[in-house]
Amino acid sequence: AQTVTQSQPEMSVQEAETVTLSCTYDTSESDYYLFWYKQPPSRQMILVIRQEAYKQQNATENRFSVNFQKAAKSFSLKISDSQLGDAAMYFCALTGTASKLTFGTGTRLQVTL
Amino acid sequence: DTGVSQDPRHKITKRGQNVTFRCDPISEHNRLYWYRQTLGQGPEFLTYFQNEAQLEKSRLLSDRFSAERPKGSFSTLEIQRTEQGDSAMYLCASSLVGLGGTEAFFGQGTRLTVV
Numbered sequence: 615a616q617t618v619t620q621s622q623p624e625m626s627v628q629e630a631e632t633v634t635l636s637c638t639y640d641t642s643e644s645d646y647y648l649f650w651y652k653q654p655p656s657r658q659m660i661l662v663i664r665q666e667a668y669k670q671q672n673a674t675e676n677r678f679s680v681n682f683q684k685a686a687k688s689f690s691l692k693i694s695d696s697q698l699g700d701a702a703m704y705f706c707a708l709t710g711t712a713s714k715l716t717f718g719t720g721t722r723l724q725v726t727l
Numbered sequence: 728d729t730g731v732s733q734d735p736r737h738k739i740t741k742r743g744q745n746v747t748f749r750c751d752p753i754s755e756h757n758r759l760y761w762y763r764q765t766l767g768q769g770p771e772f773l774t775y776f777q778n779e780a781q782l783e784k785s786r787l788l789s790d791r792f793s794a795e796r797p798k799g800s801f802s803t804l805e806i807q808r809t810e811q812g813d814s815a816m817y818l819c820a821s822s823l824v825g826l827g828g829t830e831a832f833f834g835q836g837t838r839l840t841v842v
Contacts, residue, residue, distance in 0.1 A: 618769075620769075649830075651833075657835065658730075658731075658833050658834060658835040658836070659770075659818070659833040660833070661830055661831075661832075664830060705769050705770070707769075712775075712782075712783065713758060713775075713822060713824055713831075714760060714772045714775055714783065715760075715762075715770070715772065715820075715831060716772070717769030717770050717771070718769050719767070719768055719769050720767075720768070720769050
């Protein structure tokens with residue numbers, strides 16, 4: 615079985631500042647992918663960033679980057695230069711060979727002026 | 728193709744009634760997934776198809792739930808004899824498997840309220 619744990623139900627960041635969202639996971643598979651999805655209020659879930667477990671280099675997408683610690687089974691998301699549009703629920707997710715996603719419970723990110 | 732679309736967006740039904748939701752995936756995607764999301768929780772896997780074959784069903788999918796994907800295109804999710812506990816957002820996602828493409832694209836969901 616796969617599990618994903620997000621221990622921060624809510625986070626707040628000031629505009630232009632940096633915030634880090636935490637995620638830990640567990641899986642018995644050796645080949646897997648990790649994702650961060652963003653779900654704005656009443657809008658569809660969109661992919662923010664993905665990481666292949668076999669890659670040691672941390673993924674980066676513009677202002678979004680991850681800190682992937684495979685041995686610790688940790689996968690945190692760093693958002694730099696936070697913008698008002700970053701306010702949303704963020705879900706950490708894991709998939710293995712079956713390609714079905716296992717999600718965490720989410721972190722609600724507030725961005726303040 | 729503008730992405731994954733779901734219909735209806737909202738559904739209110741009385742307990743005991745049957746409901747059916749539709750999902751149209753991205754056209755070239757061969758995998759289609761159904762998830763259920765309750766308030767304050769992350770989506771939970773229900774079932775998935777590869778083309779027209781239903782490959783896996785979660786234990787969450789009771790006998791009252793049935794999903795189909797005829798001809799490997801759109802999919803329907805039917806809930807029979809709805810219960811208040813079925814109230815949730817039902818999400819559909821699709822992906823292209825085989826090119827390292829394990830990224831899933833989600834629709835906007837169907838919000839079901841059972842009264």
